[in-house]
Amino acid sequence: MADPKTKDIEVSPEESRWKEDLEQVGFVRKLFLARKWYGADWWLVSISAIMVLGFLMMAVFPGAFAPYGPHELVGPRFLAPGEVPEIPVLVVHQGANISSLEDYARPSDQGRVPLGVLQGLPTAGALREEASLIDGQLKDRDDDLRLRPDIIRFDTRQEMLQAIVDGEVEGAVVQLQEFEKVAGDYPDLELAGSISGDLSTQGGFILGTNEIGQDVFSRLIWGTRIALIIGFSASLVALFLGVPLGLLAGYVGGPFDRLLSLLMDSLYAFPGLILAIAITAVLGPSVLNVIVAIAVLYIPTYYRIVRGQTLSVKEEVYIEAAQSIGAKRGDILWQYIFPNVIPSVAIIFSVNVADAILTGAGLSFLGLGLPPTIADWGIDLARGQRFIQTAWWMITFPGFAIMLIVLAFTMMGEGLMEIFNPKLRER
Amino acid sequence: MQEEILYSIRDLTVSYHTRAGDVVAVDDVTMDVMSGEILGLVGESGCGKSTLGKALLRLHTGLAEITSGELVFEGTDLMKLAPREMTNIRGAKLGMIFQDPMTSLNPVQRIVDHIKETILAHEAVSELVAEQRAGEIIELLGIRRERLDDYPHQMSGGMRQRVMISLALALHAELVVADEPTTSLDVIVEAKFLDLLKDLQEKFNLTILMITHNIGVVAEVADRVAVMYAGKIMEIGTVDEVFLKPKHPYTQGLLSSVPNIKLDDKDLYHMEGMPPNLLDPPKGCRFHPRCPYVMDKCRSQVPQLTVIEGRQKAACFLYEEVKAREVVNG
Numbered sequence: 001m002a003d004p005k006t007k008d009i010e011v012s013p014e015e016s017r018w019k020e021d022l023e024q025v026g027f028v029r030k031l032f033l034a035r036k037w038y039g040a041d042w043w044l045v046s047i048s049a050i051m052v053l054g055f056l057m058m059a060v061f062p063g064a065f066a067p068y069g070p071h072e073l074v075g076p077r078f079l080a081p082g083e084v085p086e087i088p089v090l091v092v093h094q095g096a097n098i099s100s101l102e103d104y105a106r107p108s109d110q111g112r113v114p115l116g117v118l119q120g121l122p123t124a125g126a127l128r129e130e131a132s133l134i135d136g137q138l139k140d141r142d143d144d145l146r147l148r149p150d151i152i153r154f155d156t157r158q159e160m161l162q163a164i165v166d167g168e169v170e171g172a173v174v175q176l177q178e179f180e181k182v183a184g185d186y187p188d189l190e191l192a193g194s195i196s197g198d199l200s201t202q203g204g205f206i207l208g209t210n211e212i213g214q215d216v217f218s219r220l221i222w223g224t225r226i227a228l229i230i231g232f233s234a235s236l237v238a239l240f241l242g243v244p245l246g247l248l249a250g251y252v253g254g255p256f257d258r259l260l261s262l263l264m265d266s267l268y269a270f271p272g273l274i275l276a277i278a279i280t281a282v283l284g285p286s287v288l289n290v291i292v293a294i295a296v297l298y299i300p301t302y303y304r305i306v307r308g309q310t311l312s313v314k315e316e317v318y319i320e321a322a323q324s325i326g327a328k329r330g331d332i333l334w335q336y337i338f339p340n341v342i343p344s345v346a347i348i349f350s351v352n353v354a355d356a357i358l359t360g361a362g363l364s365f366l367g368l369g370l371p372p373t374i375a376d377w378g379i380d381l382a383r384g385q386r387f388i389q390t391a392w393w394m395i396t397f398p399g400f401a402i403m404l405i406v407l408a409f410t411m412m413g414e415g416l417m418e419i420f421n422p423k424l425r426e427r
Numbered sequence: 428m429q430e431e432i433l434y435s436i437r438d439l440t441v442s443y444h445t446r447a448g449d450v451v452a453v454d455d456v457t458m459d460v461m462s463g464e465i466l467g468l469v470g471e472s473g474c475g476k477s478t479l480g481k482a483l484l485r486l487h488t489g490l491a492e493i494t495s496g497e498l499v500f501e502g503t504d505l506m507k508l509a510p511r512e513m514t515n516i517r518g519a520k521l522g523m524i525f526q527d528p529m530t531s532l533n534p535v536q537r538i539v540d541h542i543k544e545t546i547l548a549h550e551a552v553s554e555l556v557a558e559q560r561a562g563e564i565i566e567l568l569g570i571r572r573e574r575l576d577d578y579p580h581q582m583s584g585g586m587r588q589r590v591m592i593s594l595a596l597a598l599h600a601e602l603v604v605a606d607e608p609t610t611s612l613d614v615i616v617e618a619k620f621l622d623l624l625k626d627l628q629e630k631f632n633l634t635i636l637m638i639t640h641n642i643g644v645v646a647e648v649a650d651r652v653a654v655m656y657a658g659k660i661m662e663i664g665t666v667d668e669v670f671l672k673p674k675h676p677y678t679q680g681l682l683s684s685v686p687n688i689k690l691d692d693k694d695l696y697h698m699e700g701m702p703p704n705l706l707d708p709p710k711g712c713r714f715h716p717r718c719p720y721v722m723d724k725c726r727s728q729v730p731q732l733t734v735i736e737g738r739q740k741a742a743c744f745l746y747e748e749v750k751a752r753e754v755v756n757g
Contacts, residue, residue, distance in 0.1 A: 317530040323486055324525075325545040325594050326518030335544070339535040 038419050045415035051408035058224040068215045070222035070375035078391050079209040081216075087176040088123045090192040093164055098171060100193045101127075102134055105145040112150035116160045116172035119153045123173045123195075127151065130195050161186050208393040210383065216393060220401050222375040227405060229287065230360035231353040234294035238352065241295070242302025243345055249303070250310025251333050261307070268300040273362055280368045290369040294356045305348055309341040316340075343420045350413030354406040361402050377402050433462040433634050434483065434602055439496035441475070441482050450705045452478040452491070454658035457732070460602065465628055465635045467645030467666070469681070470655035471702055477526075479655070480604045480638045484521050485513050500602070519549040522595025526607040528587035532579035538565070538590055539575035545597045564593045568623065585616035589623070596627065602634045609644060621648050642685050646670055651738070654678045657703050657713040660732060664739030674741040677714045712744070720745055 025033065035042040058065050068074045076085045092098045104113045117124040127149065135147045152169055154160035157178065163169045165188050173195055183189070207217040245264075249257040267275070279293035313319065314337065322332050363369030364378030372379060377398040384395030441453040452475040460466055470476045482493055485505060498505040500521070505513065525531040532541060542561035546552065552560075562572045568589040579587055588608060595603045605624070609617040625648055627633055637649055645652050646666055653663040654677065662675040673679045683696035700717035703709050709716055715725040722744060730742045 317525050317527060318533045320481075320486060320488070321523070321525055321531040321591070321594075322533065323514075324484055324517055324521075324523035325597075326514050326516070326548050327544060328514060328548065331544070331548070335536065336533050340533070 041415045041418040044411050045419065048408045048411035048415065051404065052412060055224055055228065055405050055408065058221050059228045060225075062222045062225060066215075066218035066221040068218040070219050071214065071373075072218070073213045074215050074218075075205060075209050075213050077209060077211055077213045078387070079205055080391070081206055081208040081393050082204050083208065084177065084204045086122075088126045088173050088195040089176045089179060090171050090195060091161070091164065091174050091179055091189050092171040092192045093167070094188050094190045096170070096192075098192045101130060101147065101195065103192075104149070104170065105134070105138055105147045107144050108146045108148075112148045113171075114152055114169045115149045116152050116154055116163055116169040118157060118160060118174070119155050121175075123175065124151060124153070126195050127173045157182065161189060164189055207397050208391070210380070210394050211387055211391070216380075216397055219375050219380055220377070220397055223377045223380065223398065223401070224405075226287070226370065226374055226376050227357050227360065227402070230290055230294065231357040231405075231409070233291045234356040234360070235298060235349055235352040237291060237295035238298035239302055239345065239349055242299040243306050243341075245299075246303040246306025247310055247333060247338060247341065250307040251314060251337060257307070260303070264300040264303045267296070268304070272297050273359060276359055276363055277366065277368055280363055285369060285371050287370060287374070290360055290363055293363070293369075294359050297359065298352055298356065301348060301352065302345065305344055306341055309344055310337055313337050313340045347413050347417040347420065350409050350416060354409035354413070357409070358402065358406055431462040432459045433501070434460040435497075435499040436460075436479075436483070437497040437499065439479070439482060439498065440494045441478050441487065442492055442494045443478075443490045444492060445490060445706075448706050451708070452658055452705060453482060454708075456496075456658075456660055458653060458660055458663065460634060460636060461651070462601075463628075463632045463634055464650040465625075465637055465648050467649035467652040468636060468638045468655060469640060469642060469645055469652060471681075472640060473702060473705075474655045475658040475705075476638045476655050477606050480523070480606050480636060483602070483604055483636065484517055484523055486517075486523065515549065518545050518594070518600070519598045520601050522600035522603040524588070524591045524595065524603060524605040524608045527611050528584050528591055529611065531591055532587055534579055537576055537578055538582070541590065542575075542593055542597050545594050549598055560597065561593075564596055565590070567596070568593050583616075584612055585620060588612065588620060592624070592627070596631065596633075599631060600633075602636065604636045604638065606638045607640070608637070609641070610639070617644070624648060642670075642682065654681065657708060658705060659713055659742065661714065661743075662739070662741040663732065664735075664737070668737060668739040672736075672739075674735050674739060674746060675714075675743050676718045676720055676745070678741075680717075712742075 035046075038045075079085055090098070090101060098104065104115075106113070115127065117127055128151065131147055131149045138145050138147055152163075154163065154172075157174065160169075160172050160174075161182070164172055165186065171192065176191075176194070179191065183191075205215050205217060207215075207220065210216055210219070245260060249260045276293040276297055279296060280289055283289035283292065319332060319336055322336050327336070360369060361376070361378035361381065364376050365382045367382060370376050370379060380398040381395055381402075384391070384393075384398065388395050436456055436458045439453055439456045440451060443450040443452055454475075456479060468476050468479065478487075478491065481487055481491075483498065485493065485498070487493060493506065496506070500516075505516070508516070532538075536544075539558060539561050542564060543554065543557040546557040546560060547554070550557075558575075562575060565575060566572055570586055570589060574582070574586075579590075582590070591608075592603075608624075609620055612620060621644065624635065628635055637645065639645060649666050651664065652666050652669050654661045654669065654675065656677050662669060662673065662678045669678060670682065673682055680696065680698040684698060698717060699719075703713055703716070709726075711727045712718070712725040712730050715721045718725065724744050728744070730744050730747070732740045732742045733747065735741050735746050
């Protein structure tokens with residue numbers, strides 16, 4: 001009884017053409033076309049999604065982005081961003097067959113080795129320190145070899161380098177950059193090696209170094225991993241506990257709902273960070289405990305939103321219609337209520353990850369959350385705080401990283417909310 | 428017309444337990460639904476007609492409760508069934524179409540899944556068979572098979588309402604309660620929908636309880652009509668009987684209130700007073716405060732539905748007296 005007269009109240013031709021156009025393009029292109037519908041929100045989500053993706057990449061492959069390991073002592077301490085480290089090097093006469101200070105070691109009766117330094121520079125101190133270190137090692141070996149430099153101070157660099165050429169001193173300690181500038185004028189001289197430090201760090205550290213000579217930039221990248229682990233795991237644990245409880249409480253109702261709501265509200269009544277501090281203080285510092293502490297904090301958020309949504313969806317006509325076709329209670333909860341509730345959960349999740357990262361950083365800033373062996377932004381913040389007046393870069397960049405990641409997740413959540421919850425949009 | 432009773436409602440009372448007290452929305456209603464008929468149920472908003480319709484499927488939720496009565500369907504009292512058994516009957520033998528097709532389909536489920544779910548909930552068939560049958564049903568209702576994969580928001584109101592019927596037809600439900608199915612449709616779509624409903628009713632020998640406040644719709648499609656006021660059935664009979672020779676003063680008032688293009692504004696009848704507050708309904712006949720023919724008896728005693736003429740029954744003392752006089756005279 002496919003009555004021809006009922007056929008003509010189908011789709012209008014414009015609608016079907018529009019639909020076909022959209023059907024013909026691939027998923028990626030569809031996503032790109034969506035900017036026409038959603039405008040500013042689309043850009044918000046796209047930009048934040050790229051940021052989130054970047055952070056994810058950093059967390060998964062920190063080695064590909066970070067030049068050093070998180071705990072490696074790679075350079076001088078307190079080096080400002082971009083500042084070139086001063087590397088004292090040993091300059092000798094060509095053909096002297098000297099490649100490091102150790103080569104100056106000689107039997108103790110042959111006297112001291114004359115080495116030149118510049119007046120008023122810390123190079124003399126570095127030379128004396130390094131030489132006595134080597135001398136101590138030689139003494140322990142007990143083969144009568146000793147290294148005892150006779151440090152001769154010069155007023156100008158030219159005098160000192162000329163002294164090497166003339167043979168007055170057997171070598172001199174100069175800063176690498178200074179020597180490179182004038183090396184062309186002294187073809188007879190050559191670079192033997194560094195007194196201390198690594199020659200490869202002469203490019204400097206883009207975000208500086210911290211109080212024990214670790215690279216701030218590398219620690220920043222390695223810290224992404226733990227921030228995301230805490231953010232995601234805590235939010236996921238909270239989600240997997242909060243959502244089913246909220247669904248059940250909203251759907252079943254009665255005393256179960258009342259009891260659970262009371263419990264959740266009492267959890268919610270605690271100020272967030274205080275509760276997390278209390279939990280970690282009891283459990284002790286470890287990654288797992290931080291995750292547990294933060295998860296407990298966010299269970300009520302999911303519970304409340306999902307319960308509220310369930311209560312309103314439960315009253316929708318299509319739930320009643322589902323009952324009228326004989327759908328079972330479990331089916332109604334799973335196929336009708338859950339899918340209609342889940343979009344709001346996805347949005348809270350995104351915002352929640354940001355919040356959890358912030359709380360996690362707050363905990364480790366207070367020294368409560370993570371063991372200090374882990375590269376974490378919160379720990380870096382706490383360490384940088386002590387040197388805030390002399391080394392601003394130690395606290396600024398981890399703080400900036402936290403801000404960026406929180407901004408990315410929050411922006412993504414807000415943008416998705418605008419897109420998925422059109423009721424909030426102005427029409 | 429067959430005279431076999433399909434669904435017999437006996438002394439049904441449905442109450443809403445509100446904070447202000449119990450609201451008796453359906454009060455002691457006794458009514459038979461004949462097999463294969465379209466029975467119209469008309470009345471003002473809030474008179475309890477939707478509550479009665481939902482009660483037939485025991486679909487009351489929240490505050491509502493069936494406080495007494497029997498719902499005899501095919502020889503069994505549905506009130507005695509366990510919730511699980513009731514779930515099995517819903518959809519399979521009793522279906523319902525709701526007022527607003529915009530909200531009565533799950534927005535995140537494809538049309539095909541709605542129909543498949545209905546079939547799979549009641550029959551042990553494979554998904555493929557269920558999908559095949561879904562396609563057949565939807566084509567029967569004049570929707571192209573390709574549109575099975577659409578989501579409800581991609582369909583028009585008329586199409587969604589047809590999808591709702593397909594849910595009732597998927598398992599050949601015997602009684603379909605249609606709760607104001609055309610209220611949110613425009614008149615053109617409404618006319619087509621009513622034609623379709625009538626066709627289906629003839630084809631499948633479907634029994635339909637059509638709840639509406641639109642007298643025109645009832646006059647067009649229904650075989651019999653029941654008039655409800657303040658939780659009680661006031662008059663019941665064939666469409667011709669009730670609409671051409673209304674017996675109950677309320678039915679008379681209701682019919683003269685229907686706007687007609689031939690009438691002037693001034694001629695349109697306005698019934699005096701307001702529908703009663705069901706928290707504290709008037710004693711005796713519920714209509715007596717508004718009744719132009721009110722008698723002393725009406726204020727204290729409740730009139731029962733009695734046969735007036737042919738198949739027409741009314742709950743009014745006016746005719747009792749007429750009858751009594753006839754008996755005396757005769």
